[in-house]
Amino acid sequence: MKTRQLGAKGPTVSAMGLGCMTMTAVYGAPSDKTESLATLDRALEMGINFWDTADIYGPYENEELLGEALTGRRDKVYLATKFGIVRKGDATGVDGSPAYVRSACEASLKRLKTDVIDLYYLHRVDRDTPIEETVGAMAELVKEGKVRHIGLSETSAETLERACKIHQITALQSEYSLWTRDPESGPLAACERLGVGFVPYSPLGRGFLTGEIKTPDDFGAADWRRSNPRFQGENFAKNLEVVEKVKALAQAKGVTASQLALAWVMSKGEHIVPIPGTRRIKYLEDNAGAADVVLSAADLAEIDAAFPADISVGDRYATGMMGSLNG
Template identity: 60%
Template sequence: MQNRPLGSQGIITSQLGLGCMGMSEFYGNKNDAESLLVLQRAVELGIIFWDTADMYGPFINEALVGTALKLVGRQNITLATKFGIVRDATNPTVRGIDGSPAYVQSACEASLKRLDVEMIDLYYLHRKDPNTAIEDTVGAMAKLVAQGKIRGIGLSEVSSETLRKAHAVHPISAVQSEYSLWTRDPEDDVLATCKELGIAFVAYSPLGRGFLTGQIKQFEDFGATDYRRFSPRFQGENFHKNLALVAKIEEIAATKGCSPSQLALAWVMAQGDYIFPIPGTKRLQYLEENAGALTVNLSATDLENIDSIFGKDAAVGTRYPEAMMKSLNA
C-alpha cells in the first residue's frame, strides 16, 4: 500500500480507501459486528481512508465508524464524511438537498458528535444545492476549516465549472464521483480539471456497484431491500447486455491471474496517482480480495485491450433512476 497526497492541503492517505455505506444500508441486511471486523482488518491492510456520510442509515453509519475509530485509533485514519442530502425523518426515501451556510455548520456539528471526534479530515458537500450558490456553501465550509473542525473541503458529483468556482473561494482537496469501467463520465472534463488544480479525485463504486466482481449473475441475486433492483443498469435487457461485458472482463482477468474485481480496481488506479478508489464492502473476504488489486500490474497493452471492450459508453442504462440523475454533474 502506498500513501499519497490527497489534494494540496497536506492530507496524506492510502491509495485505496474503503466505502462504508453498504455496512448500514442499501445493500441488504447489516451486521455491525462483522463490519467492525472489516474496519479493523482494513487498517492491518493499510487501508486507512474511510468514507461515510450522514445520510447513510440515515446517521447510523457515522455512529458505526465512530465506534471503529475507538478500536483502531482515531489518529490512524483519514476520515471522510458528507452532508447535504437531507432525508425525511418519517420517510427516509424522501430526500432534499441543503447546502445553505446555516445547514453547513449544523450538519458538521452533528457529524462530529455522531463520529465522536474533534475534527473531520475531509468534509464533502454530498450534492450541490440548486438553491444555494456554490460560493456560499464553500464559504461556510471554509469557516469550518478556520474553526479547526475539518481539514479539507470536498465536493461530490459536481461539474468542472462548479469545481472551478468553488476552488476560487477555498482550495478544494477532493472531488468524489462515481468512476469505474462502466461509469466513465468524469473523463469528459472533471478528471482533467482535478489534475490541473491539484485536486484529488475519489472514485466511488469503482466496482460498478458489485457488477464488475463477476459475482452477480441474475437479477434474483439481489435481496428484496437491495436498491440495485431499482437501478436501470440492473434491469431487463440492460442487465443481460452489461453481464456480457463483465464476461469479457473475466476473460482478461483470468489471463492476468487475478479476479475481475482486482482487474477493475487496478484499472481505476492506473488512470492517475491523484485518483483514489474507495470500494465498499462489509465482508472480510472481499476486503482482502480488493487489497489484492495492488499487486496487479497493467501494461499499456492490457489497458488498450480493456478499453476496447469497456469503452466510455459501453455500459447500458443510466446509473441512477431519472429523478436522481438530475443532481449529478451539477
C-alpha cells in the same frame, strides 16, 4: 498498502480507501455490526486508513458505527464524511445552505465521536445555493478547526473551478469505473489542472464488475439496486456481457475481476484514490490486491478497447436522482 497524496496540497492516505456505506444495510441485506467492525479492524491492519461515510447512510447509523470503531484510535484513520442530501418525507433533497453546513457538521462530529473531520464533502450540489456560499461556510469550519480539508461530490468541472477560487478543494468524489466513465468528460482533467485529488466511488459498479452477480434474483427484496436502471430487464442482460469481458481479461492477467477493474481505475492517475465498499473481510483483502497489479501499456490499450465510454446500458440512477449529478 501503498500510499498516495490526495491532491497537490492534500494529505497522504492509503492508495485505496474503504467505502463504508454498505455496512448499514443500503443494499437490503441486514447489517451485521460484528462483521463490519471486524472488517474495519482488518482494514487498519492492512494499512487501509482512508475511510468514507456520510450522514445520509442509514441515515446516521453509518457514522455512529464508525464513531464506535474509531474509539481509541482516531489518529490512525483519515476520516471522510459527507453532508447535503436530506430526507424530505419519502423523497430526498439537497441542502447546501450555510446554516445547514454548520448544523450538519456539528451533528456528524457527535455521531463520529471526534472533534475534527479530516475531509468534509458536499454530497451533492444544491442548485438553489451558489457553490461559493456553500464552500465559504465549509471554509469557516476549517478556520475553526472542526474540519481539516473540504471536498465536493458529483460536481461539474465548472463548479469545481468556481469552488477552488473560494477555498482549496482537496478532493472530488464521483462515480468512476469501467462502466461509468462520465468524469472523463471534464471533471478528471479539471482535478489534475487544479491540484484536486479524485476519489472514485462505486469503482466496481456497485458490485456488478466483481462477477459475483449473475441474475437480478441475486438481489434481496429490499436491495436498492433492484430499482436501478442498469440492473433491470434487458439492461441487466446486456451489462452482464460487460462483466464477462472483465472476467476474461482478468483471467488472462492472472488476477480477479475486482482487482483488474480497480487497477484500471488506479492507473488513470496518481491523484486517484478509489474507495471500493465492502463489509466483508474476504472482499476487502481481494480488493486490496489491486494496488499491486501492474497494467502495461498493452494491457491498458486492450482494456480501453473493450470498454468504451458508452458501453454500459441504462442510467446509473433512477430518473429522480439523475438531476443531482454533475452539478
